[in-house]
Amino acid sequence: MSETSGLSRRNFIKTSGAVLGGTMLAHPILSFAANRRGNEKMKVALVGTGVRGVGMYGQRLLQDYGNYVDMVGICDQNPGRVKYAHDYIKPNGPAFTDLDEMLTKTRPEWLIVTTWDWEHHSCIIKGLQHGCNIMCEKPLTIDEHKAQMLLDARKKYGKEIIVTFNYRWAPPRAKLKELIMGGAIGDLTTVDFHWNISRSHQMRYMQRWHGEKDRGGSLWVHKSTHHFDLVNWWVDSDPEEVYAFAGLEQFGSNGPFRGKNCRNCDHTRECPYYWDITQNDHLNGLYAKNENFDGYIRDNCVFRHQIDSYDKHAAVVKYANNVLLNYSLTCDTNHSGFWIAFNGTKGRIEGREGGWPGLKQGEPQQWILQPIDGENEVIDVHRIEGGHWGGDPLMKNKFFVDPDQDDPLAQAAGLRDGVMSILPGIAARKSSETGQKIRIADLTSLQPMAKRPVSG
Ligand SMILES: NC(=O)c1ccc[n+]([C@@H]2O[C@H](COP(=O)([O-])OP(=O)(O)OC[C@H]3O[C@@H](n4cnc5c(N)ncnc54)[C@H](O)[C@@H]3O)[C@@H](O)[C@H]2O)c1
Secondary structure, three states: OOOOOOHHHHHHHHHHHHHHHOOOOOOOOOHHHHHHHHOOOOOOOOOOOOHEEEEEEHHHHHHHHHOEEEEEEOOOOOOHHHHHHHHHHOOOEEOOOOHHHHOOOOOOOOEEEEOHHHHHHHHHHHHOOOOOEEEOOOOOOOOOHHHHHHHHHHHHHHEEEEOOOOOHHHHHHHHHHHHHHOOOOOOOOEEEEEEEEEEHHHHHHHOOOOHHHHOOOOOHOOOOOHHHHHHHHHOOOOOOEEEEEEEEEEEEEEEEEEEEEEEEOOOOOOOOOOOHHHHOHHHHOOOHHHHHHHHHOOOOOOOOOOOOOOOEEEEEEEEEEEEHHHHHHHEEOOOOOEEEEEEEEEEEEEEEOOOOOOOOOOOOOEEEEEEOOOOEEEEEEEOOOOOOHHHHHHHHHHHHHHHOOOOOHHHHHHOHHHHHHHHHHHHHHHHHHHHHOOHHHHOOOOOOOOOOOOOO
């Protein structure tokens, strides 16, 4: 289904708002709507035309939100990939291989950043220098030094920075926020949150830069940024201290053999991770056919020695409001999803999300509310269509259709949220490598607060 097709702007907003319900909470970020002139389209440019850029923020953005958005330019440092992307997205403006040149020539109001994680900060800062507001994919960046550079740059240039935390917008997660905010279980005391990554998803990580710590910050940052952001948002407090363990047991040098890349490997018969990129026309056209320009190999060996990201992770996080989080990220499992429990002074909410055995397609997501004094209640949350459990279209409605749309659950995330979502993972990485407990306050100039300020 097209994300906005057949719906007027007004009805569309009503529809998406109805999914959430709940009480009102003002959220001052995204005040940029005030900068828009009447019904003029938003002038956006895109940097980073990998699979995320060309899909979510490229072709699908223009297909579904073309009445609201003009894409005045696209940029990727790989000339072959940006050419493919230009044919695929069909933006309103030209393709560039140099970000400075694109920003100078096209003067967008918003720069959408979907580059490699370790390049986000340089693209964001360049965008701010050119007077753009920024919409950046997660993770905001990969270490505390780059995070500090972003905090400083934002102070200097003063524009908006949004981090596109689509996970917050999925209706089942929003329902949890609504229940907790509404006091359904009193004051929170502890959270148990355990996430599993399936084999096919993990394989895609390890085949690419995500497997190398200096590029994705390890999965503690690349993946867990989503999870820590959710907990920060649900708990409505900042992480304060982190203690963690991690291990790498399946991938990298642990493997029994290795090859140059999947498609021409000698071990395709015995390797459980064998994947032939040439069978997928889109990925072949975007990546394999353009390797000659920059050497970016999309189907690297998951057993290459360079891999140093972990494949199992466990952390305890103390929040500034004294909530304790028990968190784990377990990779290469036969399950994709999570199990979660919130304990509070008046009860407990528990549930699991993902493709569990027995769960039929189209069935509602269920949370179990267990009041200390009362009957258990099963809360059904109906799923909606769209990427990332329906989160992608709802988030895009807010950002591209009507940024002034009420945000009762504070789902829009700004720079502070982006930084606070990566610091627990950075701290966990440091803790698991040093055996020390790490204080969030020691990482950047941001100081944890018992109640999070509304993001900016
Ligand atoms: N929110 C989500 O659920 C979600 C899902 C997928 C990806 N992502 C994020 O989106 C981003 C992109 O992911 P992807 O899978 O498309 O990555 P990718 O590696 O496939 O593509 C990144 C592209 O950025 C280009 N690039 C890197 N640095 C650049 C620079 N300085 N200037 C110009 N071009 C540059 C590369 O050439 C490449 O084409 C990542 O940060 C990833 O974490 C988020």
